[in-house]
Amino acid sequence: MASFDTELDTARRIARQAGDILLRIYATDFAVQDKAGGMGPVTEADEQANAFIVAELRKAFPGDGVVAEESDNGSEGRRERCWYVDPLDGTQEFVNRNGEFAIHIGLAVGGQAKVGVVFRPVGDVLYSGVVGQGGFVEREGARTALRVSDVAEPASMRLVVSRSHRSKTTDAVAKQLGITKEKESGSVGLKCGLLAEATADIYIHTSGKSYRWDNCAPEAVLRSAGGILTDLGGTPYAYDGSELQNHRGLLACNAVAFPHVQPVVARFAREAGILR
Numbered sequence: 151m152a153s154f155d156t157e158l159d160t161a162r163r164i165a166r167q168a169g170d171i172l173l174r175i176y177a178t179d180f181a182v183q184d185k186a187g188g189m190g191p192v193t194e195a196d197e198q199a200n201a202f203i204v205a206e207l208r209k210a211f212p213g214d215g216v217v218a219e220e221s222d223n224g225s226e227g228r229r230e231r232c233w234y235v236d237p238l239d240g241t242q243e244f245v246n247r248n249g250e251f252a253i254h255i256g257l258a259v260g261g262q263a264k265v266g267v268v269f270r271p272v273g274d275v276l277y278s279g280v281v282g283q284g285g286f287v288e289r290e291g292a293r294t295a296l297r298v299s300d301v302a303e304p305a306s307m308r309l310v311v312s313r314s315h316r317s318k319t320t321d322a323v324a325k326q327l328g329i330t331k332e333k334e335s336g337s338v339g340l341k342c343g344l345l346a347e348a349t350a351d352i353y354i355h356t357s358g359k360s361y362r363w364d365n366c367a368p369e370a371v372l373r374s375a376g377g378i379l380t381d382l383g384g385t386p387y388a389y390d391g392s393e394l395q396n397h398r399g400l401l402a403c404n405a406v407a408f409p410h411v412q413p414v415v416a417r418f419a420r421e422a423g424i425l426r
């Protein structure tokens with residue numbers, strides 16, 4: 151079995167250095183712009199971290215493709231190995247200055263998420279994992295193995311939802327499943343990190359407006375911990391460059407509850423027109 155130690159260590163190092171770039175700008179009176187196409191806010195932090203991460207990945211792995219939120223053209227995703235980079239996931243939270251933002255560096259191999267690093271600079275929390283080989287969370291110098299929860303009963307599940315992009319469909323699914331425990335967090339990666347360390351059990355994202363850089367690293371971290379990430383219909387996303395947008399939303403869950411909750415999620419997503 152290939153080890154991916156070099157890829158993981160390099161991605162961890164690059165994520166931490168990019169975190170310094172974000173924090174430097176976070177401490178300033180940075181400007182915020184709206185991205186074209188309703189794609190949300192962007193700052194010089196997104197752009198500077200993006201340029202740094204892409205340059206470092208190209209230097210370290212010249213044969214690999216790189217797709218990144220602020221600079222991609224998408225065509226490199228068709229290579230056997232491709233890195234998916236979100237230099238600042240949770241830009242709205244960065245703008246709101248609540249600390250709930252992360253750097254995502256993921257590697258897809260053969261179109262599947264394989265290696266993932268999700269780094270939260272505020273609070274210094276780093277999730278990393280290799281699918282099939284386990285994952286870790288590093289927090290204030292301590293390193294703990296990741297393992298998703300085994301909460302199987304839907305009514306006992308802890309739901310984590312977007313802080314800035316709440317959805318009525320998610321609320322309706324939660325009600326149907328009898329979920330009463332809910333937590334908000336920014337960033338797809340941080341929400342998947344909470345699942346991977348078993349402090350949440352399910353995450354439902356009903357917009358069709360996220361992109362593969364939002365979920366590649368989070369999926370690798372979550373799967374390394376035994377969890378599952380698919381579209382709302384229960385089908386895994388392919389990271390093969392054929393499509394970058396996640397038109398069918400995101401469902402992340404522990405493995406034991408997934409078969410029970412996924413059909414309910416799919417039914418509500420179909421009724422809301424997110425799945426056809």
Ligand SMILES: Nc1ncnc2c1ncn2[C@@H]1O[C@H](COP(=O)(O)O)[C@@H](OP(=O)(O)O)[C@H]1O
Nearest residue numbers: 190238239240241312314315336337338357359
């Ligand atoms: N309803 C929605 N519409 C558009 N983008 C959304 C969205 N919900 C989430 N996203 C995207 O998903 C990412 C995480 O969002 P959230 O923090 O709310 O979970 C953000 O990525 P970026 O911050 O990298 O642009 C955001 O743009």
Ligand SMILES: [Mg+2]
Nearest residue numbers: 236239240364
């Ligand atoms: Mg993002």
